[in-house]
Amino acid sequence: MLSYTVKRLLSLIPVLLGLTLIVFFMIRAIPGNPAQTILGQLATDEAVAALTKQLGLDQPWYTQFFHYLGGLFTGDLGESLRTKSPINEEIWPFLAATAELAFCAMIIAIVIGVNAGIISAWFQNSWFDYVAMILALIGVSMPIFWLGLMEQWVFAINLEWLPTSGRENVRAPIETITNFYILDTLIQGRMDQFWVVVKHLVMPSFALATIPMAIIARITRSTMLEVMKSDFIRTARAKGLRMFWVVYKHSLKNAIIPVLTIIGLQTGLLLGGAILTETIFSWPGIGRYIYDAINYRDYPVIQSGILIIAVIFVTINLIVDLLYAAIDPRIKYN
Amino acid sequence: MSEVLLKVDKLKKYFPITGGVLGRKVGEVKAVDDVSFFVNKGETLGLVGESGCGKSTTGRVLMRLLEPTEGTVEFEGQDLTKLKAEDMRRMRKEIQMVFQDPFASLNPRHTVEKILEEPLIVHGVKDKEERKRRVREMLEVVGLNSYHAKRYPHQFSGGQRQRIGIARALMTKPKLIIADEPVSALDVSIQSQVLNLLEDLQKEFQLTYIFIAHDLGVVKHISDRVGVMYLGRLVEITEADKLYEKPLHPYTKALLASIPIPDPDVQQEKELLKGDLPSPANPPLGCAFHTRCSACMEVCKTTRPELVEIEPSHFAACHLYNK
Amino acid sequence: GCNKSAGTDEKPADEGDTAGETSGGQLVFGRGGDSTSLDPAVTTEGEAFKVTKNIYETLIEFGDQDTEIHPGLATEWDTSEDGLTHTLKLREGVKFHDGTDFNAEAVVFNFERWKAGNAEQFYYYNSQFGDKIDSVTAVDEYTVEFKLNTPIAPFYKNLAMSPFGIASPAAIEEFGEDFFKNPVGTGPFKFKEWKENDYITIVKNEEYWQEGLPKLDEVIFRVIPENSTRLNELATGAVDLIDGVNFSDKATIDANPDLQIFERPSLNIGYLGLTSTRGPLKEKLVRQALNHAVNKQEIIDAFYAGAAEPAINPMPPVVAGYNPDVADYEYDPEKAKELLAEAGYPDGFEMELWAMPVPRPYMPEGQKVAEALQKMFEEVGVKAKIVTYEWATYLEKANAGEADTFLLGWTGDNGDADNFLYVLLDQDSIGSNNYSQYQNAEVHELLLKAQASSDQAEREELYKQAQVIIKDDAPWIPLVHSTPLLAGSAKISNFLAHPTGSDFLANVEIQQ
Amino acid sequence: MTQAPVLDVKELKTSFFSSDGEVPAVDNISFSVNKGEILGIVGESGCGKSVTSLSIMKLIPQPPGKIVGGEILLNGEDIVPASEKRMREIRGNDIAMIFQEPMTSLNPLFTIGNQLVEGIILHKKVNKKEAFKIGVEMLKLVGLPRAEQIMKEYPHQLSGGMRQRVMIAMALSCDPKLLIADEPTTALDVTIQAQILSLMKNLNKKLDTAIIMITHDLGVVAEVCQRVIVMYAGKVVEEASVRDIFKNPKHPYTVGLLESIPDVREKKERLYSIPGNVPKPGAIKQGCRFAARCANVHDRCFVEDPPLYKAADGHHVRCFLHAAGGEN
Amino acid sequence: MELSTNKEMQVPIEPAEEKAVSPWLEAWRSFRKNKLAVIGTFIVLFFVLLAIFAPYIAPEGINEQKLTTSDRLQAPSSEYWFGTDDFGRDVFSRVVYGSRISLWVGFLAVIGSIVIGCLLGIVAGYYGKWVDSVISRFFDILLAFPSILLAIAIVAVLGPSLRNALIAIAIINIPNFGRLIRSRVLSVKQEEFIMAAKAVGMKNSRILFHHVMPNSIAPIIVQGTLAIATAIIEAAALGFLGLGAEAPNPEWGKMLSDARAFLTQAPWTLFFPGLAIVLTVLGFNLMGDGLRDALDPRMKN
């Protein structure tokens, strides 16, 4: 298992290297020069040239690339061209913000999606099944920004249940320790703030959760249906087990593998794909951070940001693969 | 009736077991391990053995659908294993195969006509009308109707599909047909239809069969000679009658004893085999059967017995007879 | 019924922060983007100045809602006859937030820092003063003397610009590279916290030299990128004041008794640049024809909710030197067609019309204005294809003269005509801010002359002449001078929006 | 046979409903199983053997299936109208079942012990530890070596034969009165099949459990069964003791079936084969379902559905040829 | 009892009139029975017809601005069925014409990714070895990219326009199809009928095109239909970020984004384009689900 993990990690290297190379060239293909962008349009050519030199952008591409790679190997993600801060430090709060959001979204998506899928499969062709699946379909058919605005309109403005946007009440800000606000408030024992944080999380998480929730519900349903047709389920029922037990013990564990795959893929997508949600809900997350970096042509930030998301993505999927082995004794990695 | 059509010598097929990311070989499955036999023209050689003992693999390696690891296959004096890919492809006109699963072996998206026509197309029958005519003829031969030509496989029952599979094998007028468990997926009453058909066709077209099966009754019925395989090895081979009347190898004996006889009066006390078939990835040393053999001797655990002619035209691989 | 705050259940600000003072309350200011730096000298971005305006002070200050010059950290000033020497008396008893004294040395330190730095670091210093300042010296503890190489007409106005906020020398030395994250000035508010892309908190400077100011205890600048969300936040009371209000929301806000609208006096111009080096646009007649084709009022009614006035000249009327006698090309499609025919394009032509991808106060909805323009051009037979690029690319390409016509605009930095005409239309500015590649020797001469003159009346006359020529050359279609809108809770009082876009918040009060 | 039968199936009819209408997969079949008896059910694929057994367990997938008529008396109690709750008590406790595919009938993700124990806990109302002990006992009973160890292993670690033994252990763990074995050895090799069959016979003797042995292999029937039902297209065509079936078959289908198996003991020159195919259920609406393939067909066979005639004591045949014996 | 073994009797007894039923026909029959799928198809068809006959259905063109008149932001009425937008344009007409764009984007983007994805996937699946490794790694790389960011970056490189958004969407979908087709090829390669084809003596190319491909098409159709749905949403998202269709094209996502300031004042400007997106996407999803049920070989036999 360990050696498998190590091997898998090693095999990620070419993928991440390829990704880095593609990002490297792609962002340089974007018209616009970081020096120019940083200085604004008012800058003179000499100033731009000087900054270009200072930023090392006048070097041949391979020098730049290997310089960057060299940094990566020592764990240095480089410096933001714009703020000149080390990306290692700068990126963390953004990453944490998005991770917290994505995590909550995923929890919601999994809890609701999996259960809806199970119940739908269990009562196949019942009204619940139809309603849940139609809702799931509408869920995947909904543009997320539209959903976000609607949520605000209903829950913040009309019902006044939830705050409109942001991560916290800025009037009484949270002392950050880990940048996971839920954790931070708990560490500090500030239950009042904890609830504020939770309230802020609700709407964006739901907006972000909609699509994975719908996908998970559909996948769960179809794999459950398939599993429930299998021989061992018939065996379990022939033993006189309760249907509930059969479904949640015997079927779910078998159905969970494809669901896990989807969860892995979706979590990755959530991390990078949260830009719209982050924009609508003023969430200071990594998606917007990178998006801004694209606008600023902040090469190292774009590069490292995308690389980090990709690393998280492949790590999650690696964990998912390892989870398979934990769930399914037939799968042995060695 | 003793002209040798096919001669297999020391045939081996090892499947690598790959592991790790780099796909390194970490072991091998000895699916076919040093098998030698011959098939005479016009006869039917039956191959029996338990599941996973390498029967299908043998059949496939013969046709080079799988590349043999070692050994030679001589067909009409020509070594198939040495042929170039293109020559081998042409050679397949002479050797055809009928598969076990009548559901999986027909392309679900082709009509019967297309399925039967394809062998002709690939072997260069250009005339469309000619092809159509021959398809129709062949359908009649295997007991189907020409109006079946336009239908798709899923519209047929298992027995009918197996007829289509047989028809396909016959389209190129082959000399040798390797039938890989052609009846084991069929019901009893249908099974006999197909067996009869195969026999009729053999007479009609002077075919030679290698008939793979695990049902000893079927093998006995259809075969002139029978080979018994165990764990990738041929343990016994002789004429069908001899084998069933006087099996030599302990495994063959046990196998025969295990068959349920459809007669309530024959309640013979059986000598049951202990244990299960070992894994071909990790076969026992010496005689592969020694772990389950009731007559196991010390030598069996260490030395692999050779297939030798113990009685005239009766070969067995067992130390009991190696005096 | 949006009066109830969504945050009612949230704990009010920690009283402990303000150490027993009577509480002046918090103001949460919602805005579209984050600051890039809290060191005003190194940035050109408006969002940055919104915050630094309240942390730093400049030697000279603008008026509350205009760009007249008033005493700031300097109480008096004096210019020599030749306009080459300026002597400023500094305010005494002012301390930086870090407790060090504000004095002439500090001012000199700041100017030397800017001067020593290169152009890419201190853009505004270089563009406004650059080599024109020969030396800055401390005459005594509270007197500074500026010696110039050539006169700078808007010298004092320049000094009042946010980028020239005076920072604590001690802090600059202490923080070095990181100074932009640790601003220390003399302003009414001290920097407290910056969570990037989220909010910046500044708190009351108890030691502020102006008695009784600031009124507020704390100001939080919160980033809320999406306009609709920002308004929603205001409506729920989570923020108290927002800028970048959609013009279309004006009526809704007006109708809400809990909210109020603030208008920012216009110091901007939104225009359609006609790149005079490209295709048919090389022809003056064509450019004039296009000017005739545009119905500005219609655009203003539709996309500015009336909160803008049609632009005639390249600068807003409040700027001294504005020429009120220049007549606009009246909206007249027939005339436009005639002119086109005269120029040899009776059937019109095809061109690109670049639309801004981002909202700006002078052009909140570039795409829509472009659509409207497209339609108007179509009426006179000119087929415009709307093109857009991501913002940085847009500017870069437009700058390179790759756009036929493009939407763009400008908000004045100091309210001086030079800051419009020279920056936007002088031939020297091609490659920086003269996107339409406009070149006219006569105009160039007038502008240089005005720049060097220290006689305000003469300068104004020169600018008026320049505007006449520019109008005739028609390098742009000046579209609007907008009045950007802010909105706030009805509890806010004494808030005055500044035309430059950086608002001084010391006087603002919020009803608890 | 004075004892009341363990199971008495009367006129059971189970249909599947699809858009094409009702398809009776099992059509009015009746039979009974006595205590300690091994009853064989043979017939070709699709003739309704599995549906019969699933109907008895009330595990017919519903929809599309439904028991539309008849009674299933288990120790005198009709379980057709029984509630799902009652059925759960019965399943695994009174009636146990094992299936054809030992490879897929065990949940691959749980240990053998886990799966074995859950039924025992449920029905025997014992705690985990005791259940585990019983489980180990059962594994030993079915002749599995290293029983304790196997309890901790996963299905994929066992061979097919071992899995089928586990299935039998599981089925027998709550001392059911009736064990339904649906083609338990079809997927196994002959040598393993022989092991399993002898095991089942021994257990039957030892525990006195009645067994319904479903198979299509007549050899298996001859080997283990005492009484046999031959099914064809959803109907029972013949019912007799195992001797009578093999020595004195009456129905043309049974006759044909017996003739068409190749025998290891003697080589037939040519096999008999019943022409045609097994009809799809519901395809034949009228007359004897075997009529189209029957060598002794009369006109009457195409219009009238023959009832089950009594050919001899305990020997019933659904064929007009044997009408002399009178209707059952 | 006489045993008859003549050939006559071996001819299966069954009604001769049974017609040839191709698997496609079979699939169509089962598809037809699926109510939701039929509804989905009708929705899709409806929008396709809308797109084709847009000029005859829409009362106005897409860009008939009426800025000066009181026609701006009119609520739905008998004159303007879906009301008017802030240009005074008829929202109904724009939504109708918008179907052209959305369907176009959906189809083209998906066809693009299918073509490239399939090519790569087939090559990878069929040739295996290092080619497979390289192509699979390439898919991994694309997949590891945060897709929206990738699309944004691509559009940033190419410049925002409908065409480039379409290209970006096509690119981000390549690995999905590539992997799908690769795994199909791999699994079809294992099928016995491929072995049979080889045994008959077929050339690899023939096996690939006559046997592997036709058997891989069904999942691609299914995935393709579903991907059209996502492509439409993705185009809308890019439109929302200002990276999609150029004005005055009535792309629904762009219409939504343009109208988002009017959520309270003129909700119809958001409602109808939003509804159009949801309906179209729903239609494709329902249809795709139905196709999956109908075409999935696992459901057969």
Ligand SMILES: Nc1ncnc2c1ncn2[C@@H]1O[C@H](COP(=O)(O)OP(=O)(O)OP(=O)(O)O)[C@@H](O)[C@H]1O
């Ligand atoms: N492509 C392959 N790769 C690896 N191992 C294989 C492959 N094909 C067959 N084997 C292994 O080779 C052995 C022999 O397989 P083969 O299919 O020849 O058996 P068989 O006698 O035909 O069995 P059955 O009666 O089940 O058809 C088995 O252990 C099988 O697992």
Ligand SMILES: Nc1ncnc2c1ncn2[C@@H]1O[C@H](COP(=O)(O)OP(=O)(O)OP(=O)(O)O)[C@@H](O)[C@H]1O
């Ligand atoms: N879930 C189902 N839906 C529709 N029809 C079914 C279903 N299950 C069984 N049938 C039909 O009922 C008939 C009887 O099936 P059954 O499984 O009992 O046959 P069997 O005798 O057990 O065959 P085999 O020997 O293949 O197991 C078959 O023709 C089948 O088509």
Ligand SMILES: [Mg+2]
């Ligand atoms: Mg085989």
Ligand SMILES: [Mg+2]
């Ligand atoms: Mg069955």
